[in-house]
Amino acid sequence: xxxxxxxxxxxxxxxxxxxxxxxxxxxxxxxxxxxxxxxxxxxxxxxxxxxxxxxxxxxxxxxxxxxxxxxxxxxxxxxxxxxxxxxxxxxxxxxxxxxxxxxxxxxxxxxxxxxxxxxxxxxxxxxxxxxxxxxxxxxxxxxxxxxxxxxxxxxxxxxxxxxxxxxxxxxxxxxxxxxxxxxxxxxxxxxxxxxxxxxxxxxxxxxxxxxxxxxxxxxxxxxxxxxxxxxxxxxxxxxxxxxxxxxxxxxxxxxxxxxxxxxxxxxxxxxxxxxxxxxxxxxxxxxxxxxxxxxxxxxxxxxxxxxxxxxxxxxxxxxxxxxxxxxxxxxxxxxxxxxxxxxxxxxxxxxxxxxxxxxxxxxxxxxxxxxxxxxxxxxxxxxxxxxxxxxxxxxxxxxxxxxxxxxxxxxxxxxxxxxxxxxxxxxxxxxxxx
Numbered sequence: 001x002x003x004x005x006x007x008x009x010x011x012x013x014x015x016x017x018x019x020x021x022x023x024x025x026x027x028x029x030x031x032x033x034x035x036x037x038x039x040x041x042x043x044x045x046x047x048x049x050x051x052x053x054x055x056x057x058x059x060x061x062x063x064x065x066x067x068x069x070x071x072x073x074x075x076x077x078x079x080x081x082x083x084x085x086x087x088x089x090x091x092x093x094x095x096x097x098x099x100x101x102x103x104x105x106x107x108x109x110x111x112x113x114x115x116x117x118x119x120x121x122x123x124x125x126x127x128x129x130x131x132x133x134x135x136x137x138x139x140x141x142x143x144x145x146x147x148x149x150x151x152x153x154x155x156x157x158x159x160x161x162x163x164x165x166x167x168x169x170x171x172x173x174x175x176x177x178x179x180x181x182x183x184x185x186x187x188x189x190x191x192x193x194x195x196x197x198x199x200x201x202x203x204x205x206x207x208x209x210x211x212x213x214x215x216x217x218x219x220x221x222x223x224x225x226x227x228x229x230x231x232x233x234x235x236x237x238x239x240x241x242x243x244x245x246x247x248x249x250x251x252x253x254x255x256x257x258x259x260x261x262x263x264x265x266x267x268x269x270x271x272x273x274x275x276x277x278x279x280x281x282x283x284x285x286x287x288x289x290x291x292x293x294x295x296x297x298x299x300x301x302x303x304x305x306x307x308x309x310x311x312x313x314x315x316x317x318x319x320x321x322x323x324x325x326x327x328x329x330x331x332x333x334x335x336x337x338x339x340x341x342x343x344x345x346x347x348x349x350x351x352x353x354x355x356x357x358x359x360x361x362x363x364x365x366x367x368x369x370x371x372x373x374x375x376x377x378x379x380x381x382x383x384x385x386x387x388x389x390x391x392x393x394x395x396x397x398x399x400x401x402x403x404x405x406x407x408x409x410x411x412x413x414x415x416x417x418x419x420x421x422x423x424x425x426x427x428x429x430x431x432x433x434x
Contacts, residue, residue, distance in 0.1 A: 007049075035102040043304040046366040048356040053346065054307035054323070055104040059116035061124065062087050063311035066144050067178040071166065071210070071239070071246055074112065074313070079148065081314035081430045088311075090120035090333065093126065095338055098308065098346035103134055110139030110164065112310055117144060120154045139164060139208075139342045141177065142184040150191050154200065162206045162235075163188055168218035168225065175214045176246070187226075192229045205231045211284065212239035212249040216259060220265050226273045234278045236266070240386055250388060256286040287386065298370045298378045300324075303359040307350075314430050321349065321421075326377050327401070327433060329354050330421050336422030349421060353412040360405065372403030394427075401426055 010157030039052035045153060063086045067073060106128060108115035115121060131193040137160040165184055171183040192205060209219060209227045219236060226234045237250060249257050263283055270276045302324040310328070312318040317335040320328040330349070337344065359370035374395060376382055385393035405425050
């Protein structure tokens with residue numbers, strides 16, 4: 001394809017991007033429009049060395065949480081690997097400009113730590129909004145989202161907040177989570193009231209609720225409460241086997257028909273009350289997926305569009321880095337990297353041979369056969385084991401990672417090291433515990 005043809009393709013893709021009403025505001029960020037168009041072109045052509053940078057970035061500002069929930073795998077990590085506090089500073093964060101400048105969306109991960117606990121949280125979100133007009137999302141347990149934090153987020157125009165509330169009664173909440181249910185309810189109610197008083201359209205507020213034996217009969221009550229407050233979404237999904245102590249909360253195969261009837265009842269009630277739009281479009285039925293590896297179509301655009309930085313629990317000043325939450329390609333010591341290069345030299349990471357190989361082998365229609373890890377990620381086997389036996393799921397994942405690197409080493413026997421970046425040929429110890 002000639003340079004002229006490539007430019008025409010990029011312009012065509014830019015028009016496609018702007019045809020979406022949700023993307024129309026991007027007109028104020030012309031660099032973003034060009035990057036999105038190039039990104040679309042790179043993904044469509046399976047370009048191993050993309051000219052674009054990721055638009056969807058996940059970033060945890062700390063590994064510290066204000067709770068120790070029974071359902072969270074953090075407890076396993078603390079017990080076996082220990083913990084060293086990680087707080088990236090505002091001055092350090094600004095040096096990640098090469099990653100941040102073209103990001104259309106930045107999500108502060110709540111799984112491994114509460115980003116609102118970072119002392120520079122308000123400085124960071126203000127900077128992102130003022131400098132880049134980034135769409136900002138956060139997931140939180142809600143305990144620390146007090147009036148001061150809420151008002152700061154409302155003031156900068158924070159776009160989306162997800163509350164993880166997995167029990168409606170004190171009993172079910174205590175079984176699954178820590179902290180105060182009353183405080184979480186108070187914080188959520190206050191946020192939605194304040195949003196209404198200020199006549200704001202954002203933040204978009206979601207409550208997530210992982211279905212299990214302890215809370216399945218409270219889902220309707222939770223929906224009624226969430227709808228009454230004026231929240232925007234109530235996302236019900238499957239509880240995952242992250243901790244052995246709660247294994248008894250997972251539904252057995254023989255219970256699936258009865259549980260699915262309860263899910264039907266929840267949706268029927270929502271339709272009756274006019275709340276169907278709050279629930280996921282597809283009912284989260286429990287079913288026994290095939291255990292055999294599928295040989296169907298594998299399709300994924302994350303190697304071009306996504307990037308994730310998850311704060312490490314046991315390695316000081318480090319992040320796990322990758323293009324998705326399934327494959328942590330690198331352990332990244334950001335202080336060491338910044339000391340060597342003065343800023344995040346993102347292209348050294350984004351164009352790393354391991355990501356080039358991933359892009360070549362992540363799609364059925366790509367230039368090379370699909371690698372074992374991407375094949376497993378898209379298989380029904382993974383989905384089934386993730387919902388029923390996470391230990392077996394993790395074993396299968398490690399085998400798939402091993403298969404990926406066998407192929408990678410054949411294609412790239414030698415490559416240049418990047419300062420502060422350590423290749424992970426298998427999952428690190430703490431990742432094995434969640």
